[in-house]
Amino acid sequence: MMAARRAPYLLLLAALLAGPALAQTRPIPEEARRGYIQHVQEMIVTLDGNSMRLAPGSTVRDQKNLIIVPAAMPRQGAWVDFIVDSDGQISRVWLLTPEEQAQPRNQSGR
Numbered sequence: 175m176m177a178a179r180r181a182p183y184l185l186l187l188a189a190l191l192a193g194p195a196l197a198q199t200r201p202i203p204e205e206a207r208r209g210y211i212q213h214v215q216e217m218i219v220t221l222d223g224n225s226m227r228l229a230p231g232s233t234v235r236d237q238k239n240l241i242i243v244p245a246a247m248p249r250q251g252a253w254v255d256f257i258v259d260s261d262g263q264i265s266r267v268w269l270l271t272p273e274e275q276a277q278p279r280n281q282s283g284r
Contacts, residue, residue, distance in 0.1 A: 200239050202255050202268050208279040211267065212251035213244050219264065221256070229263035237271045255279060 209222045217228040228234075228244060236242050252269050259265040268274075 200235075200268065200274070202274075203257065206255040206257050206266075206268070206279065208253065208255055208270075210251055211247065211254045211256070213247045213249075217244065219244065219247075220251075221264065227263045228267075229259050229261065229265040232263070232265050232267070234267040234269070236269050239268075 212220045214220060214225070217230075217232075219226055219228060234242050234244055234247065236246075247269065253275050254270060255268045255274070256264050257266040
């Protein structure tokens, strides 16, 4: 009897917890470009095979949108959306999920 009374509350709780996770999308700016990045050392990366520097204070976000250190990027490299600052350094990076990768985006052009 008690389990039957709790069932609607458990369903409501599950719906409330699942709702935000299902509707969550990352706010990647429209001006972000797409490329393949590999960490080389410290603040140096290659982007589509070209050596580039991460800007001081740059942020790298993983597929869960958590900020990670550059050395935590996958060793084999990863597809990313990124923004370059006015000095030509990479200021923001988002490691892409397979779903995000399937969506069209401007290529780096490098």
